Amino acid sequence: MLVISQVSKLYGDAAALAPTDLQVPGGETLVLIGPSGCGKSTLLRLIAGLIQPDSGSITFEGTRLSTENILQIRQRMGYVIQEGGLFPHLTVRDNVTVMACYLRRDASWIDCRLNELAQLVRLPEEMMSRFPAELSGGQRQRVSLMRALMLDPDLLLLDEPLGALDPMIRYELQQELKTIFAQLGKTVIMVTHDIAEAAFFGHTLVLMREGRIVQAGSFKELAQTPAEPFVEQFITAQREPMAQLVEALR
Amino acid sequence: MKAKQGIGVMLLGFFALLVYPVVSAEEPVSITVGSKGFTESVILGEMLSHLTRQTGIESRHQRQLGGTSVLWNALLSGEIDAYPEYTGTLLQEIMVKENLQTEVELKQALTARGLRMTSPLGFNNTYAIGMKAELAERFKLHTISDLKKHPELVLGFGNEFMDRADGWPGLQQGYQLPQQNVRGLDHDLAYRGIESGTLHVTDLYTTDAEIAYYKLRALEDDLNYFPVYNAVILYRADVEQRAPEVAAMFKRLAGRIDAPTMSRMNAQVKLNGEAESAVAAGFLKQALNLDVDYQIQTAWQRFWQHTGEHLVLVGISLSAAILFAVPLGILAARRERLGPIVLGVVAIIQTIPSLALFVFMIPLLGIGGPPAIMALFLYSLLPIVRNTYAGLKDIPPAIIESAQALGLPSRARLRIVELPLATRAILAGIKTSAVINVGTAALSALIGAGGYGQPILTGIRLDDTGLILQGAIPAAALALLVQGLFELIERGLLPKGLRIQTSAVKSAS
Numbered sequence: 001m002l003v004i005s006q007v008s009k010l011y012g013d014a015a016a017l018a019p020t021d022l023q024v025p026g027g028e029t030l031v032l033i034g035p036s037g038c039g040k041s042t043l044l045r046l047i048a049g050l051i052q053p054d055s056g057s058i059t060f061e062g063t064r065l066s067t068e069n070i071l072q073i074r075q076r077m078g079y080v081i082q083e084g085g086l087f088p089h090l091t092v093r094d095n096v097t098v099m100a101c102y103l104r105r106d107a108s109w110i111d112c113r114l115n116e117l118a119q120l121v122r123l124p125e126e127m128m129s130r131f132p133a134e135l136s137g138g139q140r141q142r143v144s145l146m147r148a149l150m151l152d153p154d155l156l157l158l159d160e161p162l163g164a165l166d167p168m169i170r171y172e173l174q175q176e177l178k179t180i181f182a183q184l185g186k187t188v189i190m191v192t193h194d195i196a197e198a199a200f201f202g203h204t205l206v207l208m209r210e211g212r213i214v215q216a217g218s219f220k221e222l223a224q225t226p227a228e229p230f231v232e233q234f235i236t237a238q239r240e241p242m243a244q245l246v247e248a249l250r
Numbered sequence: 251m252k253a254k255q256g257i258g259v260m261l262l263g264f265f266a267l268l269v270y271p272v273v274s275a276e277e278p279v280s281i282t283v284g285s286k287g288f289t290e291s292v293i294l295g296e297m298l299s300h301l302t303r304q305t306g307i308e309s310r311h312q313r314q315l316g317g318t319s320v321l322w323n324a325l326l327s328g329e330i331d332a333y334p335e336y337t338g339t340l341l342q343e344i345m346v347k348e349n350l351q352t353e354v355e356l357k358q359a360l361t362a363r364g365l366r367m368t369s370p371l372g373f374n375n376t377y378a379i380g381m382k383a384e385l386a387e388r389f390k391l392h393t394i395s396d397l398k399k400h401p402e403l404v405l406g407f408g409n410e411f412m413d414r415a416d417g418w419p420g421l422q423q424g425y426q427l428p429q430q431n432v433r434g435l436d437h438d439l440a441y442r443g444i445e446s447g448t449l450h451v452t453d454l455y456t457t458d459a460e461i462a463y464y465k466l467r468a469l470e471d472d473l474n475y476f477p478v479y480n481a482v483i484l485y486r487a488d489v490e491q492r493a494p495e496v497a498a499m500f501k502r503l504a505g506r507i508d509a510p511t512m513s514r515m516n517a518q519v520k521l522n523g524e525a526e527s528a529v530a531a532g533f534l535k536q537a538l539n540l541d542v543d544y545q546i547q548t549a550w551q552r553f554w555q556h557t558g559e560h561l562v563l564v565g566i567s568l569s570a571a572i573l574f575a576v577p578l579g580i581l582a583a584r585r586e587r588l589g590p591i592v593l594g595v596v597a598i599i600q601t602i603p604s605l606a607l608f609v610f611m612i613p614l615l616g617i618g619g620p621p622a623i624m625a626l627f628l629y630s631l632l633p634i635v636r637n638t639y640a641g642l643k644d645i646p647p648a649i650i651e652s653a654q655a656l657g658l659p660s661r662a663r664l665r666i667v668e669l670p671l672a673t674r675a676i677l678a679g680i681k682t683s684a685v686i687n688v689g690t691a692a693l694s695a696l697i698g699a700g701g702y703g704q705p706i707l708t709g710i711r712l713d714d715t716g717l718i719l720q721g722a723i724p725a726a727a728l729a730l731l732v733q734g735l736f737e738l739i740e741r742g743l744l745p746k747g748l749r750i751q752t753s754a755v756k757s758a759s
Contacts, residue, residue: 050651071657074655081655086649087653089671090747098658102658131746157655
């Protein structure tokens with residue numbers, strides 16, 4: 001589905017991403033994880049074509065990404081960012097349908113698709129005419145997901161989609177998102193820094209550090225056969241406080 | 251590249267629009283008269299205008315233009331066909347480098363430039379030495395030489411006259427005047443000193459209205475000490491082909507206006523508040539037995555005319571500025587390298603003083619509306635360009651990125667997302683421009699474009715606060731009105747989503 005080959009990116013003199021290879025099979029959920037500045041967001045933005053690689057190539061379903069074809073290919077990718085990136089001057093309906101309207105899709109098809117997606121993300125009908133400023137953080141992310149799914153893309157890219165939400169809503173939305181992914185059977189690439197979230201969603205976890213991939217595999221593989229001490233450290237760093245809490249409750 | 255071409259075409263179109271009326275104005279025969287910014291010149295200009303109309307030819311009077319150089323250049327370029335001038339000014343100011351001595355040499359120099367000059371009109375508006383007529387009568391004083399016999403007289407001169415080499419120091423030497431009690435003071439205060447009797451003698455301009463008002467006598471310059479400032483009519487040589495009857499009419503004024511007559515006419519306007527047009531017509535009736543049809547506009551007619559002129563100046567220049575500056579701001583925001591250059595150039599334009607900009611424009615666009623509109627257009631650019639630039643640059647990167655990620659092409663992104671989000675900033679820039687534009691448009695009267703600046707200039711000339719307010723108050727009201735208009739437009743244009751809970755929008759983006 002997606003083949004990344006020897007892709008690298010420099011910001012000034014600093015390598016944001018060292019030459020990297022990665023293959024994403026269709027229908028799978030792949031999670032990019034690592035500490036801040038490890039290059040996980042850079043990799044996602046390269047896949048979306050928002051930035052251009054300094055070397056290497058990205059091939060999406062057999063087509064190599066280039067500045068000429070990226071606008072076409074983006075219609076087959078949905079993209080959700082941390083705080084939604086909704087257009088504040090447009091209603092929920094217009095935010096979701098803006099690209100379909102631009103492409104002059106049939107109006108009844110648009111209506112139909114909008115209803116379908118509203119049901120999928122469980123947003124009530126009356127929300128459709130509201131503006132982003134009138135929505136809660138969780139609702140905004142649902143709208144953002146609707147917008148990403150509008151044109152029924154083959155690949156869904158999510159950059160810390162739940163990062164700005166408070167823990168309760170985050171938990172609720174995690175459950176829902178997983179159900180939605182399972183329902184749709186789409187290829188998903190998600191960026192997070194939270195190991196529990198990564199383990200919860202990902203068939204494959206790709207742990208990154210300082211612009212390179214440290215280890216790729218299931219959570220079980222990472223936990224049981226860490227490729228480097230860093231893998232173990234990263235997992236324990238997030239698990240330990242919780243373990244201590246559990247201990248204290250006994 | 252496309253954007254650059256588009257701007258090029260727009261610029262061309264805009265210049266074509268400006269030049270068009272200048273070119274087409276040549277078609278029917280009509281004579282344009284100019285005058286300088288003081289009362290005497292305006293009265294003479296009105297006379298020329300009346301005389302032209304007397305022959306059945308259309309005439310326009312560009313009143314009180316901003317100074318000798320504006321009139322001289324306008325005459326050379328054919329923007330005006332005639333204006334009243336003084337031989338002294340021609341010899342000692344305009345063509346001083348040629349060191350001309352006689353009237354014949356002066357006429358030759360004018361002919362070489364395609365200009366003609368009438369014979370002197372009959373008065374010499376130069377410096378004069380004057381005193382109360384009553385006092386002069388008592389001492390039997392008629393000439394400046396007569397002053398020698400009365401060393402006890404107290405002399406008071408304007409500061410400029412005191413300091414100039416050809417003022418008091420030269421005069422004292424030339425006439426061997428014996429007076430010891432001589433002081434320099436403000437010119438207006440000198441008149442009061444004369445009136446109260448603390449001063450006996452002062453300097454005047456020969457045709458000052460105050461001469462009659464304060465009942466002064468100008469002593470004859472019997473040694474011809476002061477240079478001659480004979481009033482003449484300058485006109486373009488082509489007037490003799492285009493409208494020979496008009497040139498003949500101008501010549502009829504030669505030798506007909508003596509100093510007391512001119513002085514009286516100045517007083518009628520300056521002291522009695524009569525209209526220049528009426529005073530000029532009265533003179534033509536009396537001296538040449540011409541019945542002149544003239545209309546004196548009522549205050550309301552003048553008001554509507556100035557309002558119309560002001561609205562045209564503001565309307566065209568501001569619309570052109572909006573059409574030009576918004577794309578320029580977009581270009582600046584989108585091209586990293588071009589941005590600072592565009593903003594820099596537009597800012598530099600803003601620092602050019604308006605009178606200087608007007609004078610630059612005269613060779614290109616003449617006088618009147620076109621150069622004024624061009625200057626106003628240039629002054630209106632900065633706030634709009636800057637605010638458009640800032641409005642687009644201030645859009646949170648997450649929103650731009652989301653629009654990109656959807657696959658919207660650059661232009662659609664601009665139209666659907668970026669411009670609506672920058673609306674508030676762009677409109678704020680337009681509002682600033684509009685207010686500056688309405689204010690600056692008042693200066694356009696200096697190059698004959700009319701508008702509310704016209705009553706303001708006249709009011710300054712006649713020292714008439716009421717007249718100044720007739721221009722200043724409507725200009726202020728118009729500024730508020732235009733601002734209110736854009737306030738309304740903003741209400742219609744600003745997307746609804748941006749009007750609710752601005753703080754919430756910020757946290758959401």
